[in-house]
Amino acid sequence: MSAHGNTYVPKSALAKWFESRLPLIGLVHSSFVSFPVPRNLNYFWTFGAILIAMLVSQIVTGIWLAMHYDPSAANAFNSVEHIMRDVNYGWLLRYMHANGASMFFVAVYVHIFRALYYGSYKAPREVLYILGVIIYLLMMATAFLGYTLPWGQMSFWGATVITSILGAIPVVGETIQSLLWGGYSVGSPTLNRFFSLHYLLPFMITGVVVLHVWALHVTGQNNPAGIPIKSGKDAVAFTPYATVKDVFASVVFFAFFAYWIFYQPNYLGHADNYVPANPAVTPAHIVPEWYFLPFYAILRAVPDKLGGVILMFSAVLILALAPWLDTSRVRSCNYRPIYRQFFWLFLVVCVLLGWLGAKPPEGGYVIAARICTAYYFLHFLLVMPLVGLFETPKALPGSILETVTGPGKQVSGSGMPIGAAAAPSSKG
Amino acid sequence: MANTAGHPESPHGAPDGTRRDFMFLATGAGLAVGAGALAWPFVASMAPDAETIAAGAPLEVDLTPIQEGQIVNVFWRGKLIFVRNRTEKEVKEASEVKMADLIDPQADSARVKQGHAKWLVVYGNCTHLGCVPIGHQGQYEGWSCPCHGSLYDTSGRVRRGPAPTNLPIPPYVFESDSKIRIGEEGGKAVA
Numbered sequence: 001m002s003a004h005g006n007t008y009v010p011k012s013a014l015a016k017w018f019e020s021r022l023p024l025i026g027l028v029h030s031s032f033v034s035f036p037v038p039r040n041l042n043y044f045w046t047f048g049a050i051l052i053a054m055l056v057s058q059i060v061t062g063i064w065l066a067m068h069y070d071p072s073a074a075n076a077f078n079s080v081e082h083i084m085r086d087v088n089y090g091w092l093l094r095y096m097h098a099n100g101a102s103m104f105f106v107a108v109y110v111h112i113f114r115a116l117y118y119g120s121y122k123a124p125r126e127v128l129y130i131l132g133v134i135i136y137l138l139m140m141a142t143a144f145l146g147y148t149l150p151w152g153q154m155s156f157w158g159a160t161v162i163t164s165i166l167g168a169i170p171v172v173g174e175t176i177q178s179l180l181w182g183g184y185s186v187g188s189p190t191l192n193r194f195f196s197l198h199y200l201l202p203f204m205i206t207g208v209v210v211l212h213v214w215a216l217h218v219t220g221q222n223n224p225a226g227i228p229i230k231s232g233k234d235a236v237a238f239t240p241y242a243t244v245k246d247v248f249a250s251v252v253f254f255a256f257f258a259y260w261i262f263y264q265p266n267y268l269g270h271a272d273n274y275v276p277a278n279p280a281v282t283p284a285h286i287v288p289e290w291y292f293l294p295f296y297a298i299l300r301a302v303p304d305k306l307g308g309v310i311l312m313f314s315a316v317l318i319l320a321l322a323p324w325l326d327t328s329r330v331r332s333c334n335y336r337p338i339y340r341q342f343f344w345l346f347l348v349v350c351v352l353l354g355w356l357g358a359k360p361p362e363g364g365y366v367i368a369a370r371i372c373t374a375y376y377f378l379h380f381l382l383v384m385p386l387v388g389l390f391e392t393p394k395a396l397p398g399s400i401l402e403t404v405t406g407p408g409k410q411v412s413g414s415g416m417p418i419g420a421a422a423a424p425s426s427k428g
Numbered sequence: 429m430a431n432t433a434g435h436p437e438s439p440h441g442a443p444d445g446t447r448r449d450f451m452f453l454a455t456g457a458g459l460a461v462g463a464g465a466l467a468w469p470f471v472a473s474m475a476p477d478a479e480t481i482a483a484g485a486p487l488e489v490d491l492t493p494i495q496e497g498q499i500v501n502v503f504w505r506g507k508l509i510f511v512r513n514r515t516e517k518e519v520k521e522a523s524e525v526k527m528a529d530l531i532d533p534q535a536d537s538a539r540v541k542q543g544h545a546k547w548l549v550v551y552g553n554c555t556h557l558g559c560v561p562i563g564h565q566g567q568y569e570g571w572s573c574p575c576h577g578s579l580y581d582t583s584g585r586v587r588r589g590p591a592p593t594n595l596p597i598p599p600y601v602f603e604s605d606s607k608i609r610i611g612e613e614g615g616k617a618v619a
Contacts, residue, residue, distance in 0.1 A: 157558075183476045360577075
């Protein structure tokens with residue numbers, strides 16, 4: 001995975017035999033043991049590891065739930081109750097899975113905003129970043145499909161609303177809708193194929209995660225200073241430094257996760273989803289899960305159906321253009337006094353959109369949602385290009401080491417052995 | 429390509445490249461057809477299956493138990509359909525609206541069967557995102573959608589967005605004054 005030198009030396013005869021046939025241990029060693037990590041990383045950089053832990057947790061609990069779940073419209077709701085009441089620890093598996101989805105999004109939002117604050121999307125990390133946007137899109141699709149499976153009222157109507165969105169696509173919309181439904185409306189065939197796809201997508205996510213990590217190990221990690229590793233003293237070895245920090249952060253995060261599982265297992269869901277699906281009655285307020293609310297607010301802010309759909313999808317896709325919309329060459333907002341304020345404004349607008357997405361679509365809420373939607377897009381289309389052109393950034397530190405020890409000070413030792421072969425430092 | 433022994437001059441004197449190009453294109457075309465033929469069953473299997481289609485046969489609805497002013501829900505092909513026995517006042521309101529006031533202009537007379545003006549039969553899902561609007565509610569006393577606030581009048585026409593169009597009319601015929609068949613038009617079942 002990594003372009004820098006392979007420092008793994010097999011010791012035993014068996015290891016030598018294996019390594020000369022498949023250099024797997026060397027690959028793992030160079031990627032996750034000897035890989036040079038900037039020494040100034042803060043805890044926001046542990047969310048990548050937390051996300052991998054969440055992905056594994058979701059896949060494992062999901063596979064176990066699938067052993068007891070029945071994806072037919074007649075039995076799906078009952079089989080979920082069966083998991084809750086009859087299956088040994090079924091309640092735990094289901095609460096882990098349902099709250100795990102929310103925790104997955106908590107972690108991914110921290111991860112995304114960290115990338116936006118510290119400019120991790122800028123050259124040479126564009127491909128790394130776009131792979132991340134693709135993972136985010138796959139996560140959204142997976143979460144939506146999963147939410148339909150309990151076949152409660154919110155499941156059914158969520159599926160109806162979202163598949164109706166696809167019906168707004170000109171010319172091919174209705175064909176796509178019919179192929180998704182497998183009938184004339186959302187029904188048992190729909191539930192069956194959603195289950196199949198819900199099982200498939202996490203493995204596609206895993207595949208893209210492998211590419212994402214690969215790209216990360218080609219360019220090396222960004223860091224709070226946003227400057228590249230210049231000498232061995234700027235870096236520490238992935239193991240033990242990053243490994244231990246990642247494990248510690250994951251443990252703390254899982255404690256947070258456990259709070260939801262054991263104390264508030266239904267807080268993040270909707271009571272309406274404990275009512276079996278009924279195509280004749282819509283719940284009073286159809287509201288998606290919290291992690292979709294900002295996009296839902298954008299959808300509803302537009303009085304035109306197709307326009308709303310286009311804007312909602314654009315809101316996600318525009319993220320992928322950030323590397324080219326941002327004209328500043330300084331990565332970290334720590335050194336961008338003006339853009340930093342716009343960053344926080346953007347974060348507030350996103351949270352506000354989320355709040356508005358949960359409110360009924362009337363009166364002042366609609367107006368506020370329109371203003372926030374406008375700012376959301378202006379941030380990318382106007383603020384990112386213009387601030388980069390006019391802003392005078394603060395002086396960047398001479399090296400990563402300086403940001404940790406202060407300028408001019410020395411640390412003992414020679415640091416990481418990264419010489420000419422250390423790809424990360426040469427590409428920054 | 430470098431292997432000259434593999435493609436000697438054609439006995440008919442045609443340049444060697446032509447024959448190779450032809451074979452290349454023919455193979456490519458064959459592959460494309462084969463890939464398409466292989467993909468087709470996968471896509472087609474996602475379309476409504478025979479059982480679903482059979483269950484979508486026309487549906488007979490007896491109108492006699494439906495009181496004046498009442499809206500009854502029926503399902504045809506898994507889709508909700510409102511059968512509304514409109515009061516005289518509702519019919520009057522629906523037919524007196526000016527076309528210029530409508531988002532999706534359509535006369536009330538075009539939305540009911542001739543001679544059966546009090547019976548309104550419309551699909552019961554909001555044309556915005558498919559929620560079920562609630563009857564007898566909203567400013568126009570037709571339907572009001574709880575999801576995104578669309579309003580419909582007593583003819584099922586949209587009067588306030590975000591819904592873009594009127595509630596559509598399913599295919600149906602009057603078998604007698606008190607019986608309709610949904611899913612039939614012009615004497616035969618719709619596809």
